Amino acid sequence: MCLAIPGKIESISGDDPLTRMGKVNFGGILKEACLAYVPEAKVGDYVIVHVGFALSRLDEAEAEKVFEYLKEMEDLGELKEGGP
Amino acid sequence: MKYLDEYRDADLAQKLAREIHQVTTRPWNIMEVCGGQTHAIVKFGIDELLPKQINLIHGPGCPVCVTPLEIIDQALEIAARPNVIFASFGDMLRVPGSTTDLLSVKAKGGDVRIVYSPLDAVRLAEQNPAREVVFFGVGFETTAPATAMAIYQAAQKGLKNFSMLISHVLVPPSIEALMSSPDCRVQGFLAAGHVCTVMGYEEYPPLAARYHVPIVVTGFEPLDILQGVLMVVRQLESGRAEVENQYARAVRREGNRPAQELIRRIFKVVPRKWRGVGEIPQSGLGLNDGYAAYDAERKFGLAGRRVEEPADCLSGLVLRGQIKPHECPAFGTKCTPEHPLGATMVSSEGACAAYYRYRCQAPEAATKIK
Amino acid sequence: MSHKPVENFVPACPIPISEYSRVLMAHGGGGRLMHQLISRMFLAAFHNPLLAQQHDAAVAEWSGKKLAFTTDSYVVRPIFFPGGDIGSMAVHGTVNDLAMSGARPVYLSSAFILEEGLPMETLWRVVCSLRDAARRCNVQIITGDTKVVDKGKGDGLFINTAGIGVIEHDRQIAPPSVRAGDVVLVNGDLGRHGMAIMAVREGLEFESRIDSDSAPVHEVVLELIHAGVEIHCLRDLTRGGLASALNEIAGAAGVKIAIEQKAVPVREDVHAACEMLGLDPLHVACEGRFAAFVAAKEADRALAILRRHAVGAGAAVIGRVVENSAPRVTLRSAIGASRILDMPSGEQLPRIC
Numbered sequence: 060m061c062l063a064i065p066g067k068i069e070s071i072s073g074d075d076p077l078t079r080m081g082k083v084n085f086g087g088i089l090k091e092a093c094l095a096y097v098p099e100a101k102v103g104d105y106v107i108v109h110v111g112f113a114l115s116r117l118d119e120a121e122a123e124k125v126f127e128y129l130k131e132m133e134d135l136g137e138l139k140e141g142g143p
Numbered sequence: 144m145k146y147l148d149e150y151r152d153a154d155l156a157q158k159l160a161r162e163i164h165q166v167t168t169r170p171w172n173i174m175e176v177c178g179g180q181t182h183a184i185v186k187f188g189i190d191e192l193l194p195k196q197i198n199l200i201h202g203p204g205c206p207v208c209v210t211p212l213e214i215i216d217q218a219l220e221i222a223a224r225p226n227v228i229f230a231s232f233g234d235m236l237r238v239p240g241s242t243t244d245l246l247s248v249k250a251k252g253g254d255v256r257i258v259y260s261p262l263d264a265v266r267l268a269e270q271n272p273a274r275e276v277v278f279f280g281v282g283f284e285t286t287a288p289a290t291a292m293a294i295y296q297a298a299q300k301g302l303k304n305f306s307m308l309i310s311h312v313l314v315p316p317s318i319e320a321l322m323s324s325p326d327c328r329v330q331g332f333l334a335a336g337h338v339c340t341v342m343g344y345e346e347y348p349p350l351a352a353r354y355h356v357p358i359v360v361t362g363f364e365p366l367d368i369l370q371g372v373l374m375v376v377r378q379l380e381s382g383r384a385e386v387e388n389q390y391a392r393a394v395r396r397e398g399n400r401p402a403q404e405l406i407r408r409i410f411k412v413v414p415r416k417w418r419g420v421g422e423i424p425q426s427g428l429g430l431n432d433g434y435a436a437y438d439a440e441r442k443f444g445l446a447g448r449r450v451e452e453p454a455d456c457l458s459g460l461v462l463r464g465q466i467k468p469h470e471c472p473a474f475g476t477k478c479t480p481e482h483p484l485g486a487t488m489v490s491s492e493g494a495c496a497a498y499y500r501y502r503c504q505a506p507e508a509a510t511k512i513k
Numbered sequence: 514m515s516h517k518p519v520e521n522f523v524p525a526c527p528i529p530i531s532e533y534s535r536v537l538m539a540h541g542g543g544g545r546l547m548h549q550l551i552s553r554m555f556l557a558a559f560h561n562p563l564l565a566q567q568h569d570a571a572v573a574e575w576s577g578k579k580l581a582f583t584t585d586s587y588v589v590r591p592i593f594f595p596g597g598d599i600g601s602m603a604v605h606g607t608v609n610d611l612a613m614s615g616a617r618p619v620y621l622s623s624a625f626i627l628e629e630g631l632p633m634e635t636l637w638r639v640v641c642s643l644r645d646a647a648r649r650c651n652v653q654i655i656t657g658d659t660k661v662v663d664k665g666k667g668d669g670l671f672i673n674t675a676g677i678g679v680i681e682h683d684r685q686i687a688p689p690s691v692r693a694g695d696v697v698l699v700n701g702d703l704g705r706h707g708m709a710i711m712a713v714r715e716g717l718e719f720e721s722r723i724d725s726d727s728a729p730v731h732e733v734v735l736e737l738i739h740a741g742v743e744i745h746c747l748r749d750l751t752r753g754g755l756a757s758a759l760n761e762i763a764g765a766a767g768v769k770i771a772i773e774q775k776a777v778p779v780r781e782d783v784h785a786a787c788e789m790l791g792l793d794p795l796h797v798a799c800e801g802r803f804a805a806f807v808a809a810k811e812a813d814r815a816l817a818i819l820r821r822h823a824v825g826a827g828a829a830v831i832g833r834v835v836e837n838s839a840p841r842v843t844l845r846s847a848i849g850a851s852r853i854l855d856m857p858s859g860e861q862l863p864r865i866c
Contacts, residue, residue, distance in 0.1 A: 085144065093289075096399050096402045098401060110289045111259060111263075114288065118392050125366060126155070132158065144784065144785050188846050189848070
């Protein structure tokens with residue numbers, strides 16, 4: 060529900076895991092987000108941020124699957140129609 | 144924007160839509176739970192790409208819409224007090240209470256401030272030690288980790304001038320309440336993707352089994368929603384009722400453990416009244432006793448109210464998916480975003496607001512835009 | 514000098530807006546509430562044919578010459594923002610309003626409402642900015658006014674400018690000239706000004722800063738006119754953004770306008786800022802952008818002329834006038850389905866939940 064958008068971690072600060080903050084880049088906009096809930100996230104990772112908190116790390120491999128799946132559908136479709 | 148724009152690709156959307164057309168042989172009622180998904184569906188016109196047999200029913204997943212009238216009135220009372228700084232997410236400002244709304248309270252001199260994050264409210268409390276700062280904690284499980292952290296940090300800092308008016312609601316109990324209602328027509332669910340990033344989807348298999356409904360955890364972009372619908376329809380067509388995860392790039396089965404831990408430390412599950420729906424047991428979050436000092440309801444002595452909704456407002460029926468917004472006689476006539484009767488018309492994710500902004504502006508005008 | 518307050522004042526006619534007993538911020542937002550206030554209170558009270566034109570500037574005949582007259586007040590906060598300040602805005606905004614009627618801006622007035630305690634240095638900076646902008650636009654500030662209000666009663670500095678321009682051609686550039694088949698153009702990417710302001714207020718940082726697009730457009734407009742391009746209507750995109758302007762014209766001209774979302778130019782960082790704050794770029798204010806309704810056959814020529822100027826470098830065709838009908842603006846979304854593009858409802862509230 061809630062507006063949460065993907066961004067890339069550019070830098071991380073703070074040693075205490077519960078107050079770990081990161082500078083996140085959303086399409087060219089830099090904003091701070093609390094990284095307490097994504098302890099495994101590193102600089103360069105993409106995260107989903109909601110009201111100033113990163114809630115999840117984006118899995119690149121899983122993200123690709125949507126497009127792979129669509130590609131499969133296309134190939135299957137061509138097979139059904141009897142070739143390209 | 145990466146991980147966003149590529150999920151709005153027109154050709155791929157058309158492709159998914161074609162596949163849905165191919166596999167659909169019967170009419171199906173599918174509910175998208177989350178207001179953000181409703182908004183995306185209406186804004187991008189996703190339902191227009193679907194076969195006529197698929198009826199998308201809009202669910203109660205708009206925390207702004209379901210915040211009970213009593214709590215809105217409490218917020219208004221607190222915000223009007225002279226020494227209070229009332230901090231809130233922007234969406235709550237125009238939600239009508241019994242007689243007024245936060246925006247009007249602001250116009251009359253109340254110090255109402257829009258914040259982006261609950262941590263901003265904690266900062267306000269630190270910067271204004273002589274004032275009472277109250278944060279309006281509205282949201283589903285998605286927002287609970289943020290409000291939990293705010294309370295945790297306020298406690299760590301020993302702040303005495305910070306409190307929260309809490310209106311957190313939980314999704315799975317609402318799905319259960321909907322499904323157990325005798326006039327429920329929902330046959331499949333698109334579960335709320337961002338709620339599940341926090342809570343995971345371990346709570347859903349019992350629901351899917353008990354009511355024999357497929358539940359697919361779904362994201363918010365057009366390709367996500369279309370793929371989610373495809374996955375639900377495939378299950379429905381083959382008589383399956385399982386839990387699947389379309390939003391796998393962001394959601395893990397177990398969810399976010401550190402977030403769940405802090406939520407459990409700060410909050411406990413309580414019964415909660417949902418505006419337009421009624422009381423659902425074990426469907427809300429309240430503060431644990433150890434953090435009672437941060438409960439604004441207790442601090443300002445405002446517990447124990449009962450308020451009646453205006454009779455004209457059929458928000459409840461919209462929230463339960465019984466009617467579509469334009470089927471309400473007040474839609475676009477007595478009830479518009481400028482003078483809303485209920486929260487579904489004023490919240491940016493409310494179904495009525497989405498229809499009014501993007502679809503039509505009169506009752507019964509259900510013609511699709513060509 | 515003080516006046517005795519009038520006691521027991523009873524308005525001769527009832528206040529036309531009964532839903533709200535007090536003015537809200539949304540009444541200044543450029544959206545529906547503001548239009549209601551204007552039509553039910555101001556237009557109803559002042560009522561005359563020139564006012565009824567409801568265009569950016571009023572066009573009146575005087576001794577055989579056509580003059581355009583307009584006024585605007587500037588209350589932007591912060592006073593200084595990336596890409597401009599209240600002073601340059603005050604010149605550009607009024608010059609642009611005149612240009613929207615096809616007028617050549619000639620004279621401006623400038624009235625200041627200053628808050629007690631405003632640093633002189635701040636005032637001087639703004640005044641220099643006004644002076645420089647006026648010089649660049651080839652207009653003279655020929656009269657003005659100065660008032661000071663108590664500390665706390667004004668946001669540092671408010672400016673009102675009024676402008677006079679001359680219309681040196683025969684074209685009727687106004688909503689009634691809009692025809693079915695007309696093409697809708699914009700002179701560049703949208704939403705920069707509003708997001709530049711929001712970014713300062715919300716404390717958003719940028720990799721590369723979002724600058725306001727505040728700029729004068731009269732030169733490029735006059736060039737279009739002198740080149741003989743068949744322009745039917747112009748409207749600058751300020752508060753309420755593209756959505757507001759198109760709905761105003763659809764309403765005034767009685768037409769249905771169809772816009773193609775993919776064709777509307779929006780910069781990536783503006784798009785990202787809007788996503789973050791839950792705003793729609795089509796509702797966000799611009800300050801150096803206008804929509805032009807031109808005859809379909811003129812689209813390419815108009816684009817070529819616009820693109821020769823810095824302020825028109827990103828010009829694009831974004832839609833067309835479909836037919837004469839009940840006023841409506843529709844948008845074909847990125848994925849190919851259609852929906853209404855509505856007048857924004859009020860003040861843009863950053864959406865979070």
